Amino acid sequence: MALSEWVRESRKYILGTIILVLVLAFIPFIIGFDQYLLLILSTAAIFAVFVVAWNIIGGYAGQLDLGAFAYIALGGIVAAQLLVVYNITPWIGMFVGAGVSAVLAAAIGYPTFRFGIKEVWYALLTAALVVILNNIFHLPEVLGSLDHYLPPANGWYYLKFPVYENIYWFILAMLAIVVFINLWVSKSKVGYYLRAIREDELAAEALGIDVRKYKLEALVLYAAILGFMGYVYIVIAGTYSYHTFDSPHSIAIAIMGIIGGLGSIAGALTSAITLKVVEEYLRASIGATIPGIHLLIYGLLLIIIGIFKPDGLAGIYESLKKRRTSGRKKISGGGNP
Amino acid sequence: MMDPILVTNNVLDGLLMGLLYSLVALGLALIFGVMDIINFAHGDFVMIGAYTAWLLAMAFWVDPSVTAIITVPLFFIIGIGIYKLVIEPVLGAEPLIQIAVTVGLGYVFQNIALALWHAEPKSFPAPWLNFSISAGGITLSVAKLIAGGISIISLYLIHYMLTKTKFGLAVRATSANREVAPLMGINVKKVYAITFGIGTALTALGAALYMSWGQTNPYLGQSFSLLSWVIVAMGGLGGVIGVLYSGLIVGVLEALGSTFITPSARLAVVYLAFFLLLWFRPRGLFARR
Amino acid sequence: MSGGEEILKVENVVKRFGGITAVNRVSFNVRKGEILGLIGPNGAGKTTLFNCITGVYRPEEGRIVFLGEDITGLQPHVIARKGIVRTWQKVRPFKKMTVLDTVTVGALLRTNSVTEAKRKAEDILKFIEFPEDKFEVMGKEITLIEHKLVDLARAIATEPTLLLLDEVAAGLRPNEMERLASILKKVNKERNLTMIVVEHVMRFVMGLSQRMIVMHEGEKIAEGTPQEIANNPRVIEAYLGTKPL
Numbered sequence: 123m124a125l126s127e128w129v130r131e132s133r134k135y136i137l138g139t140i141i142l143v144l145v146l147a148f149i150p151f152i153i154g155f156d157q158y159l160l161l162i163l164s165t166a167a168i169f170a171v172f173v174v175a176w177n178i179i180g181g182y183a184g185q186l187d188l189g190a191f192a193y194i195a196l197g198g199i200v201a202a203q204l205l206v207v208y209n210i211t212p213w214i215g216m217f218v219g220a221g222v223s224a225v226l227a228a229a230i231g232y233p234t235f236r237f238g239i240k241e242v243w244y245a246l247l248t249a250a251l252v253v254i255l256n257n258i259f260h261l262p263e264v265l266g267s268l269d270h271y272l273p274p275a276n277g278w279y280y281l282k283f284p285v286y287e288n289i290y291w292f293i294l295a296m297l298a299i300v301v302f303i304n305l306w307v308s309k310s311k312v313g314y315y316l317r318a319i320r321e322d323e324l325a326a327e328a329l330g331i332d333v334r335k336y337k338l339e340a341l342v343l344y345a346a347i348l349g350f351m352g353y354v355y356i357v358i359a360g361t362y363s364y365h366t367f368d369s370p371h372s373i374a375i376a377i378m379g380i381i382g383g384l385g386s387i388a389g390a391l392t393s394a395i396t397l398k399v400v401e402e403y404l405r406a407s408i409g410a411t412i413p414g415i416h417l418l419i420y421g422l423l424l425i426i427i428g429i430f431k432p433d434g435l436a437g438i439y440e441s442l443k444k445r446r447t448s449g450r451k452k453i454s455g456g457g458n459p
Numbered sequence: 460m461m462d463p464i465l466v467t468n469n470v471l472d473g474l475l476m477g478l479l480y481s482l483v484a485l486g487l488a489l490i491f492g493v494m495d496i497i498n499f500a501h502g503d504f505v506m507i508g509a510y511t512a513w514l515l516a517m518a519f520w521v522d523p524s525v526t527a528i529i530t531v532p533l534f535f536i537i538g539i540g541i542y543k544l545v546i547e548p549v550l551g552a553e554p555l556i557q558i559a560v561t562v563g564l565g566y567v568f569q570n571i572a573l574a575l576w577h578a579e580p581k582s583f584p585a586p587w588l589n590f591s592i593s594a595g596g597i598t599l600s601v602a603k604l605i606a607g608g609i610s611i612i613s614l615y616l617i618h619y620m621l622t623k624t625k626f627g628l629a630v631r632a633t634s635a636n637r638e639v640a641p642l643m644g645i646n647v648k649k650v651y652a653i654t655f656g657i658g659t660a661l662t663a664l665g666a667a668l669y670m671s672w673g674q675t676n677p678y679l680g681q682s683f684s685l686l687s688w689v690i691v692a693m694g695g696l697g698g699v700i701g702v703l704y705s706g707l708i709v710g711v712l713e714a715l716g717s718t719f720i721t722p723s724a725r726l727a728v729v730y731l732a733f734f735l736l737l738w739f740r741p742r743g744l745f746a747r748r
Numbered sequence: 749m750s751g752g753e754e755i756l757k758v759e760n761v762v763k764r765f766g767g768i769t770a771v772n773r774v775s776f777n778v779r780k781g782e783i784l785g786l787i788g789p790n791g792a793g794k795t796t797l798f799n800c801i802t803g804v805y806r807p808e809e810g811r812i813v814f815l816g817e818d819i820t821g822l823q824p825h826v827i828a829r830k831g832i833v834r835t836w837q838k839v840r841p842f843k844k845m846t847v848l849d850t851v852t853v854g855a856l857l858r859t860n861s862v863t864e865a866k867r868k869a870e871d872i873l874k875f876i877e878f879p880e881d882k883f884e885v886m887g888k889e890i891t892l893i894e895h896k897l898v899d900l901a902r903a904i905a906t907e908p909t910l911l912l913l914d915e916v917a918a919g920l921r922p923n924e925m926e927r928l929a930s931i932l933k934k935v936n937k938e939r940n941l942t943m944i945v946v947e948h949v950m951r952f953v954m955g956l957s958q959r960m961i962v963m964h965e966g967e968k969i970a971e972g973t974p975q976e977i978a979n980n981p982r983v984i985e986a987y988l989g990t991k992p993l
């Protein structure tokens with residue numbers, strides 16, 4: 123798709139994204155650069171990036187990927203190790219990390235899609251991938267049992283700062299880029315093809331769509347974005363180890379994507395940011411007395427959405443929009459003759 | 460070179476664990492096979508069952524395995540309740556919705572456990588069954604031997620129920636064709652509810668046996684869920700026998716991974732095998748067809 | 749018309765499912781520009797034959813040659829790209845896509861521009877007289893009959909050389925059927941689109957096809973003009989349920 127065509131088609135959304143990101147970028151000034159709140163915001167923002175990336179494989183292509191942290195941790199650890207061992211700047215390391223994650227995704231995805239593994243089996247396979255990598259990185263020859271730390275030095279060369287606002291702004295910039303990537307996918311041929319695959323693989327294939335190829339492209343794109351952001355995640359987390367291959371959080375990303383509504387960028391953004399902020403808020407307020415209460419609420423939300431509103435937040439947006447337009451029609455005195 | 464006695468010992472140990480895995484996975488296989496529900500919370504039932512067994516064992520000061528007398532019927536009823544509340548509404552829904560709902564259920568269980576009992580592992584302090592016997596250089600845990608024995612008996616009973624009883628016939632008819640089953644006078648919804656109850660009861664049995672030597676934490680269910688699904692994938696829905704063989708294979712793979720690599724890599728070995736299985740034998744090793 | 753070149757050659761195709769032979773040594777040719785009717789009682793193997801031609805199944809024996817090239821066992825998307833596209837007896841809608849987007853997916857096979865594909869999709873939907881106020885309706889919200897039309901539209905949108913229609917008219921009322929028949933004839937003429945039409949409603953296929961094939965229990969039992977088929981004793985027997993001689 124030509125760039126100009128894309129801009130024309132998505133002008134409204136591009137503007138919306140820019141405004142949203144600018145508003146989010148302004149928050150530190152309102153909260154007086156409170157470092158604790160900024161940490162929460164940075165965490166929420168990076169999860170928003172993850173969920174919007176997940177939307178490509180989960181939302182458009184309809185593959186229930188539970189393996190996000192396989193790619194996040196791998197890409198992040200590659201970049202971190204390059205920095206720690208060879209003093210290579212993460213500005214290079216993050217691209218290498220993205221590349222390594224993309225290669226892993228291609229290596230896993232090729233046979234997986236070749237042999238037609240989908241639905242529950244795809245979900246299980248990706249969940250297992252996180253555990254496998256977790257175990258491999260736990261080996262003493264790899265990372266062992268210890269926590270690893272990034273070098274103490276700070277600055278743009280290390281993409282690491284004594285205060286959180288810089289990394290927060292960096293994540294927001296990335297968020298805008300990943301939303302644009304999503305918009306581009308959504309409006310282009312690839313997006314139409316992925317949605318068709320999600321709806322009915324065989325029907326899609328009979329219309330000439332190379333299902334395997336498009337699924338693989340979606341997976342590799344998703345993995346590359348996650349791999350790129352892995353280093354930033356490690357910066358926020360403070361340390362890295364085999365624990366960075368985190369199964370519960372991988373599932374949480376898929377959950378936030380589903381709650382947001384499959385294939386909906388706005389839904390993914392809203393659900394990631396609100397859930398993460400609410401999670402941190404609950405953790406801070408009642409979490410000390412009742413651990414896990416925020417996750418319990420996630421679980422209940424998920425059950426309720428699954429049973430009553432399978433289209434997630436996006437479905438709620440849609441019905442609101444419909445109500446508004448049908449209301450307008452009534453006011454203007456009827457629609458088509 | 461590894462000491463052959465040690466390897467034998469670990470393989471035997473793995474076989475015993477495999478029996479327990481088969482028992483738990485059979486519950487999942489029944490649920491998946493009969494009502495086509497993708498249950499990602501299966502292992503979390505094991506986790507809740509393990510806490511329940513631990514609580515009862517501490518209260519009555521009996522070995523956790525004994526508490527199965529209470530937890531198994533209790534979980535049968537809980538299973539039916541959960542079925543009515545959460546599972547029935549998503550029967551026939553898209554796989555993704557079912558996965559979402561059961562993942563949500565698992566999250567609820569995990570975090571109830573976390574809220575009530577916190578993250579520190581819990582285990583039964585008095586090792587009444589948790590001792591070992593040795594013969595010819597082989598040392599095996601008595602608790603695991605008992606668990607293995609009870610697992611085998613339970614697997615046989617379920618097999619008998621499925622193949623020889625009227626209810627078993629209804630279950631098999633429903634799983635073969637849920638459109639035709641009602642025409643044969645089968646109450647499909649009732650079969651589903653009872654099957655889910657049985658599947659859940661099996662997790663409670665497995666959990667009670669496991670707590671004789673094991674320890675539980677809120678995340679115990681995750682590995683049980685994945686392992687059960689691996690076994691179902693291998694068993695290819697090939698009945699109780701398929702599940703039994705697959706469980707044994709998983710137990711042995713785990714033991715070999717633990718022996719030849721390191722204990723913390725044992726799951727990686729099982730899951731790598733799972734990858735290869737899905738890629739090259741997608742219908743499972745013991746598929747009926 | 750009958751003198752057109754043969755674009756599809758089906759040679760001794762066999763497809764079995766366990767014990768039953770769903771398609772048994774079936775051979776026939778399709779000529780450029782014609783509408784070929786394919787009829788047969790339930791379970792005759794018509795859909796299975798379509799599945800073999802479109803690559804959904806790989807036949808156990810036999811060859812399928814399209815435009816001089818052996819396409820046996822190629823993947824469905826490759827075959828679609830080469831120009832054979834089908835509709836589905838059991839509808840396979842894109843439930844969470846709009847009607848227009850669904851047809852756009854078909855049109856994207858021959859272009860990379862979404863704008864162009866959308867325009868083409870609109871044209872085709874109008875051409876088959878799909879109600880315009882429903883272009884933006886989701887796949888899950890339209891009727892079964894409308895699905896059949898959308899299925900037809902998205903297949904036509906791929907610009908096929910050969911279109912296989914599996915019971916598109918099923919469930920239509922007689923007047924709707926007549927309208928569909930005239931649309932299909934129009935597609936056939938104006939787009940020079942060759943078709944194989946599977947249909948149980950005799951009046952519909954007989955009126956539409958220049959030539960017909962009859963299948964029964966996996967075998968081809970007759971071939972000829974609608975006139976010849978109507979008077980063929982084997983065909984009558986097959987339909988009356990007595991065993992053919």
Ligand SMILES: Nc1ncnc2c1ncn2[C@@H]1O[C@H](COP(=O)(O)OP(=O)(O)OP(=O)(O)O)[C@@H](O)[C@H]1O
Pocket residue numbers: 765768769770788789790791792793794795796797837
């Ligand atoms: N996937 C399959 N697995 C097993 N048997 C099949 C399969 N598909 C078709 N069959 C069998 O092959 C035979 C031919 O079926 P097919 O659907 O091709 O018939 P048809 O002519 O299209 O019938 P109808 O007019 O009812 O659509 C039938 O006996 C059917 O039961």
Ligand SMILES: [Mg+2]
Pocket residue numbers: 794795796837914
């Ligand atoms: Mg048919």
